[in-house]
Amino acid sequence: MGSQPTVSDVAGVAGVSRQTVSNVLNAPELVRPETRERVQAAIHSLGYRPHASARRLRTQKSSTIGIRLDPITQDGISGSILDRFLHALTERADRQGLRMLLFTAAGPDDEIEQFRRLSDAADVDAFVLTSTFHGDPRTEWLIEHGQSFVTFGRPWGIDDMTDPEHLWVDVDGRSGLRDATAHLLSQGRRRIGFIGWPAGSGTGDDRREGWLEAMRERSGLTDDELRLLEVAAEDRVPFGADAIRRLEAQGGPVDGVVCTSDSLALGVLTVAGGRIPVVGYDDTPVAASLGFSSVAQPLDEVAAGVLELLTGAHGGRVRPDEEVADPRHRLVAPRLVVRDGPPLIGPR
């Protein structure tokens, strides 16, 4: 092992998982007493020292949460979702006497460098990460260094629900798209198209599953028929306009469309607005302004979950008989905002 013992070293010596070590450091109430002692012994024998700041959130003094501000996305209209999350998080943190410290980073490595600087200087007691992906080096680093953090976005590993790599909060996009699709089906529409992002993004694939589930359940269409009712497009308004044309050229007219974003939905509306109902995702101000349905992410609930996990206020859900339990994540249900009136926008 390296000169500086890590959480993995402690886990190895104590014969427990890294999550358990992380729990002993950040949420001891989750860990059986005897296990806790074993881990503490290993920490002692190895001389492992987590960042002094790492557990200050438990103390009374005002603590600081670091979060990276992603570069602004000029194209696409859903980019503001992380800004809205930041607003919700800052308001809730404020009420709890927690401060939000902002930083930027050119990429994952640069962000890790910021983690190091901010936690070494004890400027930050915990981090909130967004836009996580499977095998994310940032979460790896934070776990290795015993830094407390929570991600908005699941790790997209196999065991996210039962045994996640780290604390996370996410929105159940699958149920969101399932509700959106079920809503259109309930209006007697059968051929509901899906316009989503190219396969491979955890979030996009998850939302697609929701459409597929609802269609398999209630549309009466075969999988071969369903295959013709979906197309993929990058997240830009003009690509949404192009996508609805491709969709109907490929599978014939549709009765309605659900999209993985308001950007794509807006593009669809410029072609088919008023002819067929279109449902977007994120319930951006644009959806509200132009009057089309969209799936809203309850960002205030996400923020509440993040702080709940960070501050260890697990409420009634703590299950001391388990080392890893649902207190390690929050999967928040989105809300379908139905706007059935004619939208303000359509083809010219």
Place this chain on the structure above:
Amino acid sequence: MGSQPTVSDVAGVAGVSRQTVSNVLNAPELVRPETRERVQAAIHSLGYRPHASARRLRTQKSSTIGIRLDPITQDGISGSILDRFLHALTERADRQGLRMLLFTAAGPDDEIEQFRRLSDAADVDAFVLTSTFHGDPRTEWLIEHGQSFVTFGRPWGIDDMTDPEHLWVDVDGRSGLRDATAHLLSQGRRRIGFIGWPAGSGTGDDRREGWLEAMRERSGLTDDELRLLEVAAEDRVPFGADAIRRLEAQGGPVDGVVCTSDSLALGVLTVAGGRIPVVGYDDTPVAASLGFSSVAQPLDEVAAGVLELLTGAHGGRVRPDEEVADPRHRLVAPRLVVRDGPPLIGPR
């Protein structure tokens, strides 16, 4: 005077303006040596103590800038402008080793309470304020307490340019609307309508001036005729749609429209898109996505100006022979983003 001497007390004793006292505290290079000595003597005799943190920005250590995160505005699509400013400011501050600390506040008094808490705890060395208005109690408090700060938005006082109450950076909305109007006039259009906010907002009135100036110069229309070419509306997309109908009912068909926001422009487009050119303001992602012209605020320049004023890096513009000079403000010129192709949006 109260138990705690304030900047006004010092100014009174030294026989100088509050700005001069503030300069002695925050930008001594702007003040004549003899005046500086007089002010320092008054500070000494009164036992005036500015916040210890107030000038830390001049030191080498990493300093922190506090900024209030305004509540998210669901309606309207230009609300994101302050988020985009925050991104630009955070990126530039990062590069200078400055940290951004976020907080929220229920209103001006609550925000002042935050100022007090954050500066007493020395958590923050300077503040950046947005959405300022004439007689803003927040800036009053910060001036009284010798706290260094810069506003994005001018004080809207009489002497903003020559003798401002405090350091500020703003975008020249008037020139933005003048350019937008001139662009349409240069295409041979004469009857350019203006759709703006109800009178009374410094920003809105300023932008209206730009339209009026361009029209008086080049449209050949009389003020009586011009009066019929403008209507006011609250900043919502549906109100923009209503406004263009009122405008043409009141003054007859127009050759084009300039608006104080993309929200209003979007509303106009749902009624008149494709028939007449419409220019918005803020160049939001929506304007870029749907393809209509808009006036872009150079937020990166605004951020640069804010940091330049805060850190006292006045570059070549310092004029030691004046106590108050243009280094105390930056008026940044916006950029007209022309999109002359047909917009993606029009009436259904």
